[in-house]
Amino acid sequence: MADHKFNVTIVTPDGTIYDKDTTMIILKTQNGEMGILPNHIPVVASLQIDAVRVQLEDGEDKIAVNGGFVEFSDNAASIVADSAEIPEKIDVTRAQSAKTRAEQHIQHAHEVHDKDELARAEVALKRAINRLSVSQK
Structure with a gap:
């Protein structure tokens, strides 16, 4: 099962606001919507102001991300943003x-x-x- 997941971390100047394992992330880049699955080729892309959707076994998390960029390599996605918030915050x-x-x-x-x-x-x-x-x- 480990081959079917990867880690996604979202960091801001205030620290890490999200860190979970996922089966897929969907985000809006400057070039359009992008989905990333495990074992995706390495990618770096700038993000638009939009929700990052993180697919989980029991549903989906949405995180409000205000720009920034995503870097994916070695089955880990790192999102760096000026600001980002989970719904509860x-x-x-x-x-x-x-x-x-x-x-x-x-x-x-x-x-x-x-x-x-x-x-x-x-x-x-x-x-x-x-x-x-x-x-x-």
Whole structure:
């Protein structure tokens, strides 16, 4: 059975937030969605703001990952991200407030034609939506 699993670890500047054995991970890279199974060829890919889905024998874990990169080799996946949260650690009220603020900033950026503010607000909105989506497990 060991040949049918591999380890996935997610680390942020605050430390390791996830470390389990899995049968498959599904993640969204800059080039599209990617699934990794045991014995996959080595790969390094940058990640989009999205949920990383970890397949387990009894279900699936979802982790909100805000960018970063994945490196897979020797049957181990390491995900390094600026921030990442498991559903139980997501403050839904804070995420909803961040979503509302980002939407207000987007509206303001459109009104004043500020492309930099718009770009920052769109990233903030993606992060908030990702966190809210993962929190609903």
